[in-house]
Amino acid sequence: MLYNIDMNIKEKILESFSKQAKRKVFENDFIKDLGIDSLDLMMLVVEAENEFGVQIPDEKLTNITQVKEIILLIEDLKK
Template sequence: MSIEEKVTSIIVDQLGVEKDKVKPEASFVDDLGADSMDVVELVMAFEDNFSVQIPDQEENNIRTVQDAIDFIKENQKA
């Protein structure tokens, strides 16, 4: 499974949204209906699944599906 596919599947699981709504430019809060607690859970799920640490200041920059994919690609341990 590619990072993109895995990220999408985590978002579908966590937010209970349709897969085709999870587009790269989709914002978690504005487009996918996430509240602040959902975003925290998403971040924790990314951390668990990709062995990355997402610092608090980064958390605020991860607003869209693509933001998450980019961060994980840059920071994932090989």
């Protein structure tokens, strides 16, 4: 069951980032390479928080550089 939740998180985050970056995004992509600035990132984070019912502390976002780090953070908060 956890696998299904994890895949849903991964798919939703990649979809959101792909829309923002206007190209297909992969979990190993670096956020800065996608043309996503800090405001865009905050909008994506708020969308993810609403979608998955989690609250991501701001201090957790300061060192995030790759899309997969956001996926892992949300998965961890859902446990």
